[in-house]
Protein backbone atom coordinates (compact mmCIF):
# COMPACT_ATOMS: atom_id res chain seq x y z
CA UNK A 1 0.00 0.00 0.00
CA UNK A 2 2.85 2.34 -0.81
CA UNK A 3 0.57 4.39 -3.06
CA UNK A 4 -1.82 5.26 -0.25
CA UNK A 5 -1.27 8.95 -0.97
CA UNK A 6 -2.83 8.61 -4.41
CA UNK A 7 -6.13 7.64 -2.81
CA UNK A 8 -7.07 11.31 -2.50
CA UNK A 9 -10.74 10.67 -2.85
CA UNK A 10 -11.25 11.00 -6.59
CA UNK A 11 -14.24 8.74 -5.87
CA UNK A 12 -16.14 11.93 -5.07
CA UNK A 13 -16.59 12.99 -8.66
CA UNK A 14 -18.71 12.14 -11.66
CA UNK A 15 -16.45 11.90 -14.68
CA UNK A 16 -15.16 9.95 -17.60
CA UNK A 17 -11.57 9.93 -18.87
CA UNK A 18 -10.73 8.63 -22.35
CA UNK A 19 -7.13 7.47 -22.85
CA UNK A 20 -4.93 5.79 -25.42
CA UNK A 21 -1.78 3.75 -25.20
CA UNK A 22 0.87 5.27 -27.49
CA UNK A 23 2.03 3.14 -30.40
CA UNK A 24 -0.31 0.22 -29.73
CA UNK A 25 -3.59 1.07 -31.46
CA UNK A 26 -5.38 0.53 -28.16
CA UNK A 27 -7.64 3.06 -26.48
CA UNK A 28 -9.95 3.08 -23.52
CA UNK A 29 -12.22 4.92 -21.13
CA UNK A 30 -12.48 5.04 -17.34
CA UNK A 31 -15.76 6.15 -15.75
CA UNK A 32 -16.76 6.86 -12.18
CA UNK A 33 -20.08 8.07 -10.83
CA UNK A 34 -20.35 9.06 -7.18
CA UNK A 35 -22.85 11.83 -6.31
CA UNK A 36 -24.75 11.41 -9.58
CA UNK A 37 -25.21 7.71 -8.87
CA UNK A 38 -26.21 8.25 -5.25
CA UNK A 39 -28.85 10.84 -6.10
CA UNK A 40 -30.28 9.23 -9.23
CA UNK A 41 -34.02 9.68 -8.88
CA UNK A 42 -34.78 6.49 -10.78
CA UNK A 43 -33.01 4.48 -8.11
CA UNK A 44 -35.88 4.82 -5.69
CA UNK A 45 -38.01 2.29 -7.50
CA UNK A 46 -35.28 -0.31 -7.73
CA UNK A 47 -35.34 -3.29 -5.39
CA UNK A 48 -32.07 -3.08 -3.40
CA UNK A 49 -30.91 -6.40 -4.80
CA UNK A 50 -30.92 -4.90 -8.31
CA UNK A 51 -28.92 -1.75 -7.51
CA UNK A 52 -25.60 -3.40 -8.32
CA UNK A 53 -26.71 -4.37 -11.82
CA UNK A 54 -28.41 -1.01 -12.40
CA UNK A 55 -25.18 0.75 -11.39
CA UNK A 56 -23.17 -1.44 -13.74
CA UNK A 57 -25.58 -0.63 -16.59
CA UNK A 58 -25.14 3.08 -15.80
CA UNK A 59 -21.35 2.78 -15.85
CA UNK A 60 -21.55 0.82 -19.13
CA UNK A 61 -23.75 3.47 -20.80
CA UNK A 62 -21.24 6.16 -19.80
CA UNK A 63 -18.29 4.06 -21.04
CA UNK A 64 -19.91 3.55 -24.43
CA UNK A 65 -20.92 7.22 -24.74
CA UNK A 66 -17.30 8.12 -24.00
CA UNK A 67 -15.96 5.51 -26.42
CA UNK A 68 -18.19 6.20 -29.41
CA UNK A 69 -17.83 9.75 -30.61
CA UNK A 70 -21.37 10.73 -31.48
CA UNK A 71 -23.91 13.48 -31.15
CA UNK A 72 -26.70 11.84 -29.22
CA UNK A 73 -26.74 9.20 -26.54
CA UNK A 74 -26.21 5.59 -25.63
CA UNK A 75 -28.61 3.56 -23.55
CA UNK A 76 -28.29 0.13 -22.06
CA UNK A 77 -31.16 -2.11 -21.08
CA UNK A 78 -31.00 -5.35 -19.17
CA UNK A 79 -34.27 -7.17 -19.76
CA UNK A 80 -35.27 -10.31 -17.90
CA UNK A 81 -39.08 -10.26 -17.74
CA UNK A 82 -39.43 -13.37 -15.61
CA UNK A 83 -37.09 -12.30 -12.82
CA UNK A 84 -35.79 -8.75 -12.96
CA UNK A 85 -38.05 -6.69 -15.23
CA UNK A 86 -36.11 -4.00 -17.08
CA UNK A 87 -33.09 -2.03 -15.95
CA UNK A 88 -32.43 1.03 -18.10
CA UNK A 89 -29.48 3.43 -18.06
CA UNK A 90 -28.49 6.20 -20.45
CA UNK A 91 -25.66 8.65 -21.05
CA UNK A 92 -25.72 11.52 -23.57
CA UNK A 93 -22.89 13.29 -25.36
CA UNK A 94 -23.62 16.27 -23.09
CA UNK A 95 -22.60 14.11 -20.12
CA UNK A 96 -26.04 13.66 -18.60
CA UNK A 97 -26.87 10.28 -17.08
CA UNK A 98 -30.15 8.75 -15.98
CA UNK A 99 -31.28 5.30 -14.99
CA UNK A 100 -34.35 3.49 -13.80
CA UNK A 101 -35.50 0.02 -12.75
CA UNK A 102 -38.90 -1.08 -14.01
CA UNK A 103 -39.31 -4.05 -11.76
CA UNK A 104 -42.24 -5.40 -9.85
CA UNK A 105 -42.03 -4.26 -6.21
CA UNK A 106 -42.05 -7.88 -5.11
CA UNK A 107 -39.37 -8.85 -7.63
CA UNK A 108 -37.11 -11.52 -6.23
CA UNK A 109 -34.00 -11.26 -8.33
CA UNK A 110 -31.68 -14.23 -8.35
CA UNK A 111 -28.38 -13.95 -6.52
CA UNK A 112 -26.41 -14.68 -9.66
CA UNK A 113 -26.61 -13.30 -13.17
CA UNK A 114 -26.43 -16.87 -14.46
CA UNK A 115 -29.91 -17.45 -12.99
CA UNK A 116 -31.85 -14.46 -14.35
CA UNK A 117 -33.61 -16.66 -16.88
CA UNK A 118 -33.39 -17.86 -20.45
CA UNK A 119 -35.35 -14.78 -21.64
CA UNK A 120 -32.67 -12.35 -20.40
CA UNK A 121 -31.07 -10.01 -22.95
CA UNK A 122 -28.95 -6.90 -23.02
CA UNK A 123 -29.95 -4.17 -25.46
CA UNK A 124 -27.54 -1.42 -26.46
CA UNK A 125 -29.17 1.51 -28.24
CA UNK A 126 -27.25 4.27 -29.98
CA UNK A 127 -29.35 7.31 -30.72
CA UNK A 128 -27.91 10.01 -32.92
CA UNK A 129 -29.18 13.58 -32.70
CA UNK A 130 -31.53 13.95 -35.62
CA UNK A 131 -33.16 10.60 -35.10
CA UNK A 132 -30.90 7.84 -36.38
CA UNK A 133 -31.23 4.87 -34.10
CA UNK A 134 -29.41 1.59 -33.88
CA UNK A 135 -30.08 -1.22 -31.43
CA UNK A 136 -27.99 -4.30 -30.79
CA UNK A 137 -29.19 -7.25 -28.71
CA UNK A 138 -27.05 -9.82 -26.96
CA UNK A 139 -28.12 -12.79 -24.88
CA UNK A 140 -27.27 -12.41 -21.22
CA UNK A 141 -24.96 -15.32 -20.59
CA UNK A 142 -22.22 -15.87 -18.06
CA UNK A 143 -21.96 -14.67 -14.52
CA UNK A 144 -20.87 -11.06 -15.08
CA UNK A 145 -22.54 -8.30 -17.10
CA UNK A 146 -19.21 -7.16 -18.52
CA UNK A 147 -18.77 -10.47 -20.36
CA UNK A 148 -22.08 -9.99 -22.16
CA UNK A 149 -20.99 -6.47 -23.19
CA UNK A 150 -17.65 -7.79 -24.43
CA UNK A 151 -19.59 -10.29 -26.53
CA UNK A 152 -21.61 -7.45 -28.00
CA UNK A 153 -18.52 -5.57 -29.19
CA UNK A 154 -16.98 -8.75 -30.55
CA UNK A 155 -20.05 -9.80 -32.53
CA UNK A 156 -21.73 -6.52 -33.50
CA UNK A 157 -18.80 -4.14 -33.78
CA UNK A 158 -16.06 -6.69 -34.46
CA UNK A 159 -13.78 -4.86 -32.07
CA UNK A 160 -11.66 -6.73 -29.54
CA UNK A 161 -12.80 -5.18 -26.25
CA UNK A 162 -12.21 -5.81 -22.56
CA UNK A 163 -14.65 -4.35 -20.03
CA UNK A 164 -14.80 -4.11 -16.26
CA UNK A 165 -17.89 -2.92 -14.37
CA UNK A 166 -18.51 -2.57 -10.66
CA UNK A 167 -21.15 -0.77 -8.60
CA UNK A 168 -21.81 -0.39 -4.91
CA UNK A 169 -24.52 1.59 -3.14
CA UNK A 170 -22.35 4.70 -3.38
CA UNK A 171 -20.09 4.38 -6.43
CA UNK A 172 -20.58 3.07 -9.94
CA UNK A 173 -17.45 2.60 -12.05
CA UNK A 174 -16.25 1.04 -15.25
CA UNK A 175 -13.27 0.69 -17.53
CA UNK A 176 -13.05 -0.27 -21.18
CA UNK A 177 -10.06 -1.26 -23.29
CA UNK A 178 -10.48 -1.51 -27.03
CA UNK A 179 -8.45 -2.05 -30.16
CA UNK A 180 -8.80 0.94 -32.46
CA UNK A 181 -10.29 -0.26 -35.75
CA UNK A 182 -7.93 -0.41 -38.70
CA UNK A 183 -4.73 0.50 -36.86
CA UNK A 184 -1.47 -1.38 -37.21
CA UNK A 185 -2.64 -3.17 -40.37
CA UNK A 186 -4.72 -5.52 -38.24
CA UNK A 187 -8.05 -6.59 -39.68
CA UNK A 188 -11.22 -6.29 -37.67
CA UNK A 189 -11.98 -9.03 -35.19
CA UNK A 190 -8.38 -10.17 -34.79
CA UNK A 191 -6.85 -8.92 -31.59
CA UNK A 192 -3.36 -7.51 -31.99
CA UNK A 193 -0.48 -8.77 -29.87
CA UNK A 194 -0.47 -5.37 -28.13
CA UNK A 195 -4.17 -5.63 -27.31
CA UNK A 196 -3.73 -9.17 -25.96
CA UNK A 197 -0.83 -8.03 -23.79
CA UNK A 198 -2.64 -4.96 -22.45
CA UNK A 199 -5.85 -6.97 -21.86
CA UNK A 200 -3.97 -9.44 -19.67
CA UNK A 201 -2.68 -6.55 -17.56
CA UNK A 202 -6.17 -4.97 -17.57
CA UNK A 203 -7.65 -8.14 -16.05
CA UNK A 204 -5.47 -7.72 -12.96
CA UNK A 205 -7.45 -4.58 -12.02
CA UNK A 206 -9.39 -5.13 -8.80
CA UNK A 207 -12.89 -3.81 -8.03
CA UNK A 208 -11.45 -1.83 -5.13
CA UNK A 209 -8.91 -0.08 -7.38
CA UNK A 210 -11.53 0.77 -10.00
CA UNK A 211 -13.86 2.17 -7.32
CA UNK A 212 -11.34 4.31 -5.49
CA UNK A 213 -8.06 5.12 -7.23
CA UNK A 214 -7.40 8.21 -9.34
CA UNK A 215 -7.54 7.31 -13.05
CA UNK A 216 -3.90 8.30 -13.55
CA UNK A 217 -2.92 5.89 -10.79
CA UNK A 218 -5.00 3.05 -12.28
CA UNK A 219 -3.32 3.49 -15.66
CA UNK A 220 0.18 3.81 -14.18
CA UNK A 221 -0.29 0.64 -12.12
CA UNK A 222 -1.76 -1.41 -14.95
CA UNK A 223 0.43 -0.33 -17.85
CA UNK A 224 3.67 0.51 -16.13
CA UNK A 225 5.84 -0.04 -19.23
CA UNK A 226 3.63 1.85 -21.68
CA UNK A 227 3.17 5.49 -22.53
CA UNK A 228 -0.47 6.18 -21.69
CA UNK A 229 -2.03 9.50 -22.70
CA UNK A 230 -5.09 10.41 -20.69
CA UNK A 231 -7.51 13.06 -21.89
CA UNK A 232 -8.99 15.79 -19.70
CA UNK A 233 -11.88 14.91 -17.47
CA UNK A 234 -15.38 15.06 -18.94
CA UNK A 235 -17.91 15.83 -16.23
CA UNK A 236 -21.04 13.72 -15.87
CA UNK A 237 -24.23 14.71 -14.05
CA UNK A 238 -27.77 13.54 -13.60
CA UNK A 239 -29.97 15.04 -16.30
CA UNK A 240 -33.29 14.21 -17.85
CA UNK A 241 -34.23 14.70 -21.47
CA UNK A 242 -37.97 14.65 -20.87
CA UNK A 243 -40.05 17.51 -22.32
CA UNK A 244 -43.67 18.40 -22.94
CA UNK A 245 -43.12 17.61 -26.62
CA UNK A 246 -41.91 14.10 -25.84
CA UNK A 247 -44.77 13.44 -23.42
CA UNK A 248 -47.22 14.72 -26.04
CA UNK A 249 -45.79 12.28 -28.57
CA UNK A 250 -46.17 9.41 -26.08
CA UNK A 251 -49.81 10.32 -25.40
CA UNK A 252 -50.55 10.49 -29.13
CA UNK A 253 -49.00 7.08 -29.59
CA UNK A 254 -51.13 5.69 -26.75
CA UNK A 255 -54.28 6.63 -28.65
CA UNK A 256 -57.32 8.76 -27.86
CA UNK A 257 -59.42 6.06 -26.16
CA UNK A 258 -56.68 5.21 -23.67
CA UNK A 259 -55.85 8.84 -22.87
CA UNK A 260 -59.53 9.78 -22.40
CA UNK A 261 -59.97 6.79 -20.09
CA UNK A 262 -57.18 8.18 -17.90
CA UNK A 263 -58.80 11.63 -17.44
CA UNK A 264 -59.86 12.50 -13.89
CA UNK A 265 -63.25 13.94 -12.82
CA UNK A 266 -62.19 17.43 -13.94
CA UNK A 267 -61.20 16.14 -17.37
CA UNK A 268 -57.48 16.50 -16.66
CA UNK A 269 -54.61 14.07 -16.75
CA UNK A 270 -51.09 14.32 -15.43
CA UNK A 271 -48.05 12.47 -16.66
CA UNK A 272 -45.09 12.21 -14.32
CA UNK A 273 -41.62 11.53 -15.71
CA UNK A 274 -40.37 8.35 -14.09
CA UNK A 275 -36.75 9.46 -14.34
CA UNK A 276 -36.91 12.92 -12.73
CA UNK A 277 -40.41 13.27 -11.28
CA UNK A 278 -41.35 16.28 -13.44
CA UNK A 279 -45.14 16.46 -13.85
CA UNK A 280 -46.81 17.37 -17.15
CA UNK A 281 -50.47 18.33 -16.83
CA UNK A 282 -52.93 18.10 -19.72
CA UNK A 283 -56.30 19.83 -19.40
CA UNK A 284 -59.33 18.77 -21.40
CA UNK A 285 -58.62 21.33 -24.13
CA UNK A 286 -55.04 20.05 -24.44
CA UNK A 287 -56.33 16.51 -24.88
CA UNK A 288 -58.82 17.69 -27.53
CA UNK A 289 -55.97 19.40 -29.37
CA UNK A 290 -53.84 16.24 -29.19
CA UNK A 291 -56.27 14.27 -31.27
CA UNK A 292 -57.64 17.00 -33.53
CA UNK A 293 -56.90 16.23 -37.17
CA UNK A 294 -53.88 18.15 -38.49
CA UNK A 295 -55.02 21.37 -40.22
CA UNK A 296 -54.34 21.25 -43.93
CA UNK A 297 -53.14 24.31 -45.83
CA UNK A 298 -54.96 23.93 -49.10
CA UNK A 299 -54.60 20.99 -51.44
CA UNK A 300 -51.42 18.94 -51.24
CA UNK A 301 -48.98 19.82 -53.99
CA UNK A 302 -49.08 17.34 -56.81
CA UNK A 303 -46.08 16.08 -58.76
CA UNK A 304 -44.55 18.81 -60.88
CA UNK A 305 -42.74 18.56 -64.12
CA UNK A 306 -40.21 21.15 -65.13
Ligand SMILES: [Zn+2]
Nearest residue numbers: 240242273276
Ligand atom coordinates in the same frame (compact mmCIF):
# COMPACT_ATOMS: atom_id res chain seq x y z
ZN1 LIG B 1 -37.67 13.69 -16.73
